[in-house]
Amino acid sequence: MDGARSLEDRAARFATLGDPIRLAIVDALLTSDRAPIELRRRTGVGSNLLAHHLDVLEAAGLIVRSQSSGDGRRRYVRLRRSALVGLLPFATLTPQPVLFICTANSARSQLAAALWQQATGEQAFSAGTHPASHVHPRAVDAAARAGLDLSSATPRSLDQVVNPPKLLITVCDRAHEELGDAANRLHWSIPDPIGSRRRAAFDDAVAELRQWIDAVTNRTLEMA
Numbered sequence: 001m002d003g004a005r006s007l008e009d010r011a012a013r014f015a016t017l018g019d020p021i022r023l024a025i026v027d028a029l030l031t032s033d034r035a036p037i038e039l040r041r042r043t044g045v046g047s048n049l050l051a052h053h054l055d056v057l058e059a060a061g062l063i064v065r066s067q068s069s070g071d072g073r074r075r076y077v078r079l080r081r082s083a084l085v086g087l088l089p090f091a092t093l094t095p096q097p098v099l100f101i102c103t104a105n106s107a108r109s110q111l112a113a114a115l116w117q118q119a120t121g122e123q124a125f126s127a128g129t130h131p132a133s134h135v136h137p138r139a140v141d142a143a144a145r146a147g148l149d150l151s152s153a154t155p156r157s158l159d160q161v162v163n164p165p166k167l168l169i170t171v172c173d174r175a176h177e178e179l180g181d182a183a184n185r186l187h188w189s190i191p192d193p194i195g196s197r198r199r200a201a202f203d204d205a206v207a208e209l210r211q212w213i214d215a216v217t218n219r220t221l222e223m224a
Contacts, residue, residue, distance in 0.1 A: 070174030
């Protein structure tokens with residue numbers, strides 16, 4: 001029975017992906033979370049038709065949608081990679097220097113840079129659109145639990161970055177929305193741990209960032 005159920009689930013996912021527009025949406029989500037307006041531009045379909053395709057993808061368990069932690073009127077669409085394991089090839093990023101961007105440069109972008117360097121051995125930098133005065137202490141603690149050292153890290157402004165690397169990734173909805181859409185920049189919609197009351201919020205941010213890095217560098221495909 002389990003085998004039959006699995007076969008039916010796989011067939012349903014293949015049927016869902018048999019539509020060119022839905023497949024284009026999945027392609028667009030392989031390395032970046034996207035707002036619906038970005039997906040409309042990439043697919044060339046209207047808002048009503050896009051909403052229909054997103055509903056179908058969500059019903060099949062292939063995507064999730066979340067509210068922006070920046071502009072609450074916006075939403076982001078994320079691919080559930082685990083639902084595609086064994087079904088599709090995955091787009092990957094060649095390990096290379098990268099600049100991670102968030103608003104305050106006090107948590108997510110600092111953690112992302114440290115995790116990228118740990119995972120790939122390549123240089124990683126971080127910056128903020130409105131840098132804070134210091135790295136958040138709970139980010140430093142979460143980094144230590146992950147085997148990373150942020151004890152001497154300090155926030156800096158994006159305006160201070162000279163000759164940024166080719167690969168740019170925002171890890172903050174506010175920063176992504178402030179900077180606007182850019183073809184040469186990716187976006188990972190990571191919830192702001194600083195605004196959360198959950199004790200595990202910083203560890204959750206580390207886990208989500210590690211999953212993204214592992215997925216796009218082809219270290220693992222097991223990303224929910």
